[in-house]
Amino acid sequence: MMEFLSSLLVLCLIGTLKLTAADPLRNQTVRDILVKNMCLCRCEAVNDGSKNYLIPFDDGTWFEAISYCNGMGMTLAQIRDRYDNQDLEEWLRDNGDEPSERYWIGGNDLAKPGIFRWGLTNKEITYKKWASGEPNAAVMRGETEHCVELRADTMQWNDSVCTKRLKFVCERLN
Ligand SMILES: [Ca+2]
Numbered sequence: 001m002m003e004f005l006s007s008l009l010v011l012c013l014i015g016t017l018k019l020t021a022a023d024p025l026r027n028q029t030v031r032d033i034l035v036k037n038m039c040l041c042r043c044e045a046v047n048d049g050s051k052n053y054l055i056p057f058d059d060g061t062w063f064e065a066i067s068y069c070n071g072m073g074m075t076l077a078q079i080r081d082r083y084d085n086q087d088l089e090e091w092l093r094d095n096g097d098e099p100s101e102r103y104w105i106g107g108n109d110l111a112k113p114g115i116f117r118w119g120l121t122n123k124e125i126t127y128k129k130w131a132s133g134e135p136n137a138a139v140m141r142g143e144t145e146h147c148v149e150l151r152a153d154t155m156q157w158n159d160s161v162c163t164k165r166l167k168f169v170c171e172r173l174n
Helices: 002-022 030-036 062-071 082-095
Strands: 044-046 051-054 102-108 147-151 156-160 170-173
Touching: 044 082, 051 082, 062 102, 062 170, 102 156
Parallel strands: none
Antiparallel strands: 044 051, 051 170, 102 147, 147 156
């Protein structure tokens, strides 16, 4: 995690220095500069502005993803209903990486295997978009799958091993 944060800081500083050289920072706040260099949220509002999503430029384990989003005052994305699903699908189409990219979202059954909840809450998942045969709690190299990844092009879910490194989507409700 420290390595992740260190590399983030270095990238931010490099970006900021480049910007400093190119721009005398006229009329810009420090926040403006940090946002431009992706050190702070480059969130885009969705539809009526009720949600903001962010894909950090680095990947991470599910645990790092939770920590990163919380550090940004956000949460790892939750898909509570078909409207959330539609909003995120549209946002990923415009702002995501590869169409078939997989992202961590907040779902997990770490507390009680078989009972999937959102993030660090006790809120059980009700709306579900599991891919065929999932969740299957498969065991990969001795580790059981407990964390939910989302495939952008199908918007279908798979339980996967939480220590795998993936891109992830942070969310903030306004
Ligand atoms: Ca699985």
